[in-house]
Amino acid sequence: MTTTEQNIDEILIPILEKVSDPEIPVLSIMDMGVVRSAVIENNIVKVEITPTYSGCPAMDVIGDDIKAALKIAGYDSEIELILAPAWTTDWITPRGRKALEDYGIAAPLNAEADKDVLLNRKRLVKCTNCGSTNTRLISQFGSTACKAQFQCDDCQEPFDYFKCLK
Amino acid sequence: MNQNLYNYILGIADNSLILGQRLGELTGHGPSLETDIACTNISLDLFGQVRSYYQYAAKIAGDKRTEDDIAMLRKEREYVNVLLVEQPNTNFAYTIARQFLFDVYHFLFLTQLEKSKDLTLSAIATKSIKEVSYHQRFSTDWLKRLGDGTEESKAKMQEAINDLWTYTDELFHQTKADKAMVAEGIGVDVTALKEAYYEKVDAVLSEATLETPESKWFQKGGKQGIHTEHLGYLLSDLQYMQRTYPNMEW
Numbered sequence: 001m002t003t004t005e006q007n008i009d010e011i012l013i014p015i016l017e018k019v020s021d022p023e024i025p026v027l028s029i030m031d032m033g034v035v036r037s038a039v040i041e042n043n044i045v046k047v048e049i050t051p052t053y054s055g056c057p058a059m060d061v062i063g064d065d066i067k068a069a070l071k072i073a074g075y076d077s078e079i080e081l082i083l084a085p086a087w088t089t090d091w092i093t094p095r096g097r098k099a100l101e102d103y104g105i106a107a108p109l110n111a112e113a114d115k116d117v118l119l120n121r122k123r124l125v126k127c128t129n130c131g132s133t134n135t136r137l138i139s140q141f142g143s144t145a146c147k148a149q150f151q152c153d154d155c156q157e158p159f160d161y162f163k164c165l166k
Numbered sequence: 167m168n169q170n171l172y173n174y175i176l177g178i179a180d181n182s183l184i185l186g187q188r189l190g191e192l193t194g195h196g197p198s199l200e201t202d203i204a205c206t207n208i209s210l211d212l213f214g215q216v217r218s219y220y221q222y223a224a225k226i227a228g229d230k231r232t233e234d235d236i237a238m239l240r241k242e243r244e245y246v247n248v249l250l251v252e253q254p255n256t257n258f259a260y261t262i263a264r265q266f267l268f269d270v271y272h273f274l275f276l277t278q279l280e281k282s283k284d285l286t287l288s289a290i291a292t293k294s295i296k297e298v299s300y301h302q303r304f305s306t307d308w309l310k311r312l313g314d315g316t317e318e319s320k321a322k323m324q325e326a327i328n329d330l331w332t333y334t335d336e337l338f339h340q341t342k343a344d345k346a347m348v349a350e351g352i353g354v355d356v357t358a359l360k361e362a363y364y365e366k367v368d369a370v371l372s373e374a375t376l377e378t379p380e381s382k383w384f385q386k387g388g389k390q391g392i393h394t395e396h397l398g399y400l401l402s403d404l405q406y407m408q409r410t411y412p413n414m415e416w
Contacts (some may be wrong), residue, residue: 054293055214083218084289086296118303137322139200140304145297148202165296 007037012045016075022061023144033091034045036082045070045077050087052165053145089165104128105147106161114164118148125151128159133139171227173246173343174353175287176236177281177389179219180247183237184397185268186212187404189256197258204304207260218290238408242391242398246341249388250333252397259312259319263326266305270366271337271359272298275345278354287352298359306370313374320375327371328379335384337363 008016016035021027029035037048047066047147051059063079087109092100097107106125108114116122121139127135132154139149147160189209196202220233250268257262276298279291312319338360347353368378387393407414
């Protein structure tokens with residue numbers, strides 16, 4: 001019931017990897033871990049996606065983008081939004097984490113460290129501009145629900161931090 | 167259709183819809199950019215959760231009803247949210263007090279709903295609890311900062327807590343649908359959450375150097391559709407587009 005495994009037909013992977021998160025264009029939805037399954041049944045691709053946050057406005061767009069990408073590849077598709085198992089930041093792939101960092105968004109820390117930085121108890125988040133960890137929380141909520149706002153006290157750069165979601 | 171389950175879902179979801187709408191009013195009006203963004207992000211989380219609940223309710227209704235109809239086209243008396251969440255954003259202290267008093271309940275409630283025999287409700291709870299733990303952290307943090315802040319912020323925070331206190335007891339009242347769903351292992355027995363709730367609230371208030379109100383006079387009625395005057399105004403705002411241009415789509 002609570003399997004965290006993905007079930008994705010290999011032939012579909014290159015197509016889905018080209019679909020990106022509309023909020024973070026450098027990040028493929030595959031690296032984001034929101035595609036939970038994609039299988040071809042009777043010439044129709046059935047895709048299950050799961051939201052990062054319940055109110056994530058990107059989900060409808062992601063669904064449409066998947067449909068469009070599959071259509072170009074010659075497939076009709078049905079998209080279903082599933083809630084269980086709930087998405088966790090652990091599903092962001094190492095490549096996805098790197099893409100986030102390159103884009104200027106600090107990747108999520110582990111749950112304990114995440115709490116420490118969000119309560120401003122410790123300085124652990126690495127500045128995406130200069131690499132210093134001399135950074136502090138400005139706001140628990142950033143430009144989207146999944147991020148918090150940080151600032152580096154060495155280079156002064158403000159940046160987003162992707163919050164840990166377990 | 168399973169009327170009790172349908173009513174039960176609305177009883178959960180209406181709280182989030184109305185609170186989300188209240189927080190949404192702060193878009194562009196928060197006291198600072200950060201708090202403005204935080205409140206509206208919390209609003210977005212709540213609306214996201216509400217969509218999951220209403221989609222499920224629409225499925226149970228099994229007629230032509232959609233999630234939007236449920237959200238937008240009921241009359242005031244048909245909304246069953248608690249009175250607490252419809253209270254206005256009088257000032258930022260009220261916004262924080264309302265949020266804190268609801269978040270503590272919401273978190274406890276979802277922790278139990280996660281164990282529901284109903285797999286859809288359990289999945290929504292598991293998803294939502296991750297978001298609500300951030301909400302609770304935000305409101306708790308601000309409660310302490312304002313309570314243990316300046317003389318003025320403390321006075322305002324205390325006033326807000328005193329005023330909203332009267333709406334807390336209703337959170338633990340059981341409706342007919344509640345009782346039916348508890349009996350089936352689907353619903354949460356809210357009466358069992360009361361002690362943990364007041365313990366937690368009391369602990370945070372004292373950390374915030376605020377007094378826990380002693381008043382034993384509590385308001386009720388929201389769960390039966392009898393609301394304070396504030397809800398009508400909120401709904402006229404919320405429903406304006408659908409009432410003016412029926413069936414319009416954005």
